[in-house]
Amino acid sequence: MTNLKDLETRDKSNWCPGCGNFGIQTAIKQAIVNLSLDPANVVISTGIGCGSKINQWIETYGFAGLHGRSLPVAMGVKLANHNLTVIDVGGDGDGYGIGMGHFIHNMRRNFDMTYLVENNQVYGLTLGQTSPTSDKGMKGPSTPFGIIEDPINPIRLALSSDCTFVARGFAGDIPHLTGLIEQGISHKGFALIDIFQPCVTFNKINTYAYFRQKVYKLEEAGHDATNLGEAFARAGESEKLPIGIFYKVEKPTYESSDVGLKDGVPRAQVDISEIDVSEVEESFM
Numbered sequence: 628m629t630n631l632k633d634l635e636t637r638d639k640s641n642w643c644p645g646c647g648n649f650g651i652q653t654a655i656k657q658a659i660v661n662l663s664l665d666p667a668n669v670v671i672s673t674g675i676g677c678g679s680k681i682n683q684w685i686e687t688y689g690f691a692g693l694h695g696r697s698l699p700v701a702m703g704v705k706l707a708n709h710n711l712t713v714i715d716v717g718g719d720g721d722g723y724g725i726g727m728g729h730f731i732h733n734m735r736r737n738f739d740m741t742y743l744v745e746n747n748q749v750y751g752l753t754l755g756q757t758s759p760t761s762d763k764g765m766k767g768p769s770t771p772f773g774i775i776e777d778p779i780n781p782i783r784l785a786l787s788s789d790c791t792f793v794a795r796g797f798a799g800d801i802p803h804l805t806g807l808i809e810q811g812i813s814h815k816g817f818a819l820i821d822i823f824q825p826c827v828t829f830n831k832i833n834t835y836a837y838f839r840q841k842v843y844k845l846e847e848a849g850h851d852a853t854n855l856g857e858a859f860a861r862a863g864e865s866e867k868l869p870i871g872i873f874y875k876v877e878k879p880t881y882e883s884s885d886v887g888l889k890d891g892v893p894r895a896q897v898d899i900s901e902i903d904v905s906e907v908e909e910s911f912m
């Protein structure tokens with residue numbers, strides 16, 4: 628039985644007091660406990676950013692990749708051992724900016740993994756530049772007169788990229804977010820959970836109070852998560868902001884379709900005691 632204490636690391640996080648990442652960290656840990664996952668079989672892959680430091684402070688296996696490159700690493704882990712639970716976590720700059728290509732191709736491939744985007748609508752680590760999801764007009768060091776571009780809508784993007792599980796959570800509602808993460812991990816396929824994550828230092832627009840006023844739960848609004856058209860319409864709402872599961876569908880995963888993976892973990896398919904590696908070893912001497 629895993630409990631929350633098992634997931635605590637010796638070092639404590641250095642996020643700003645009140646950062647939305649604390650809520651996300653708690654929800655990930657709680658979901659691991661609720662699903663009775665063995666931390667030794669969980670890998671958290673991250674990129675670069677304030678939020679990407681999260682796997683330093685959850686006692687599972689982890690890999691800190693390059694900025695925007697956490698998904699290729701997560702994919703590599705899944706290919707090497709698809710029995711592992713793979714969770715990818717990163718910021719909106721990481722996943723919806725520099726990492727956008729990987730995001731789309733991973734949804735298309737439908738690896739069985741969960742992708743959590745800590746969407747604070749700003750570049751936190753580099754001190755407050757606008758990101759691909761910043762609200763139009765937001766001012767920052769990179770846009771002193773306000774950003775003139777329209778933001779990306781990650782939920783609509785995921786829906787149109789054939790993502791098989793598309794959800795949104797709020798870091799200020801930890802029990803609800805925990806439930807979404809549990810469902811995302813249990814889903815057989817690529818699960819996107821975009822998370823409203825207030826950045827208390829650099830984003831003075833999208834605050835806890837802003838989201839508390841605006842969010843409503845899809846499951847309480849009678850939303851049909853099998854209806855792609857309804858999901859797309861709800862994803863476009865801006866007066867009130869829906870959280871919960873927008874859309875969910877079952878499709879074969881990459882690993883269940885790949886000839887090399889169908890018969891089990893590649894490493895376990897080969898009896899290495901039979902292979903003579905002395906010549907290769909010699910070449911490295």
Ligand SMILES: Cc1ncc(C[n+]2csc(CCOP(=O)(O)OP(=O)(O)O)c2C)c(N)n1
Nearest residue numbers: 675676677678694718719720721750751752
């Ligand atoms: C290739 C590359 N380009 C740029 C950077 C600089 N950089 C580091 S983190 C970051 C953006 C962080 O924003 P986000 O991913 O939203 O995460 P947050 O810090 O807000 O959690 C940038 C531009 C980098 N480390 N590597």
